[in-house]
Amino acid sequence: MQTITLGKTGLRVKKLGFGAMYLPRIKPEESDRVLNHALGLGINYFDTAAAYMDSEEKLGRVLSKRAKDFIIMSRSNSWKMGIDAFRKDFEQSFQRLKIQTIDFYGFHAVNQPDELELAMKEPLAFLKGEKATGRISHIAITGHNPVTMTEALKTGEFEMAMFPFNVIEREPLQTLIDTANKRGVATSIMKPLAGGVIESKQPALRFFLDHTIDVITPGMMSIKEIDENFKAIDEGRPLSKKELADLEEEVSSLGKEFCRRCSYCMPCPHNIMIPFVHMIHMKCYGKEMNDDVAYTLELGKRMLPQLEACEACGKCVEKCPYDIPTPKRVEELRELLGSGNSKH
Ligand code: SF4
Ligand code: SF4
Incomplete structure (x- = not known):
């Protein structure tokens, strides 16, 4: 497995990283096994977030016992709720992970320009202070x-970007x-399998392998998944023109509908x-019921009161550059959430 350097940080990690967002779905003992298996293969970059329920705790159970042979990233989206909430999540990450230093800590889910403006104020000053203390x-x-x-x-304040x-x-590929790369910012790829909708995973x-990105960080929660993903990257074989065309053909119908x-x-x-509506719709609507569908439906039930309020005003469709039919979904x-049955 290729080892790469994360931007200008000098930190060296395997090309395949471990996204820990799905760890909350498995029991602690199973999570220990999965994480130790990943470490055994040499995977040494782990991505988590305060929002991923007990993911940090599960990582802490294993990583805190390893003599720092890993690089970790955690983040919080509570900067949107004020500095006290952000500080609380920040401290909680250290407690849950049971480590003294976090390699990368950052802002989770900065999507709109006004959100970036907000994050760049007090929350950034706070993180800079914590960086100064080490x-x-x-x-x-x-x-x-x-x-x-x-x-x-472009602000020059960040050393890692995950997208x-x-x-x-x-x-x-347009500019990001x-x-x-020009600024030496490390790149970590989230949703490399488009949130699980691409069937041909390898x-x-x-x-x-044909793109200048640093670490690929799929969410994983089984040894089988780790082995399959590891094999795909380890072989180091970029797609041939024919293989790329086949993959593009496979996803072409998804592309038009994909939020x-x-x-x-x-x-x-x-x-x-x-x-979030589209994520749940994509994973559950018309799908056979299984553990993954049941889990996602359970998450979705929390938003049912808001969904009931949708008046199909169409404002979201006007603003969407991809013409995604939000009101219909x-x-x-x-x-779907009302009936609890994934088949409609
Ligand atoms: S149509 Fe879109 S913008 Fe309008 S209420 Fe429904 S979800 Fe919100
Ligand atoms: S603008 Fe379109 S693609 Fe972007 S989040 Fe909204 S529905 Fe999805």
């Missing part, structure tokens, strides 16, 4: 909107990846979290 080594930013992320990197990029969502991972979670459509007058999701 509790964190580098400041990071994550978000789904490549334009906002590009603007963030979605995959064979369907190629917008980061180039800006990161080619979808090999797609990145990029960029949040251009936000805010909704009824505070509906539109990207809100209605379908409302029915």
Whole structure:
């Protein structure tokens, strides 16, 4: 497995990283096994967030016993709720992870220009202070909107950028990846398999071998997944023209319907979290019931009161550059969550 350097930080990690967002779905003992398996293969970059329920705790159970042979990133989206909330999440990350230093700590989900403006004020000053004391080594930013992320990197304040990029969502190729590379900002790829909608996982991972990104960080929660992903990257074989064409053909229908979670459509007058609507719809609507579908439906039930308030005003559709039919999906999701049956 190729080892790469994360931007200008000098930190060396394997090309395949470990996204820990799904760890809350498995029991602690199973999570220990999965994480130790990843470490055994040499995977040494771990990505988590305060919002991922007990993910930090599960990482802490294993990583805190390893003599710092890993690099970790955590982040919080509570900068949106004020500095006290952000500080609380920050301190909680150290307690949960049971470590003294966090390599990368940052802002989770900075999507809109006004959000970036807010993060750059007191929350950034706070992180810079923590970096000066050595509790964190580098400041990071994550978000789904490549334009906002590009603007963030131009400020020169960030040493790591994490964003979605995959064979369907190629917008980061326009300016974001180039800006990161020119400024020596490390890049970590979230949703390399488009949140699980791409069936041909091996080619979808090999797609990145032709692009100048640093670490690929799929969410993983089983040894089987780790082994499959590891094999795809380890072979170091970029896609041939024919393989790329086949993959593009496979995802072509998805591309037209696929919400990029960029949040251009936000805010909704009824505070509906539109990207979340699409994530749940994509994973559950018309799908056979299984553990993953049941888990996602359970998450979605929390937003049912907001969904009930949608008046199909169409403001979100006007703002979406991809013509995604949000009101239709809100209605379908409302029915789905109301009935608890994934088949409609
Ligand atoms: S519905 Fe459109 S604008 Fe809204 S997050 Fe999805 S792709 Fe972006
Ligand atoms: S159509 Fe529904 S989801 Fe879209 S902006 Fe209007 S109320 Fe919000």
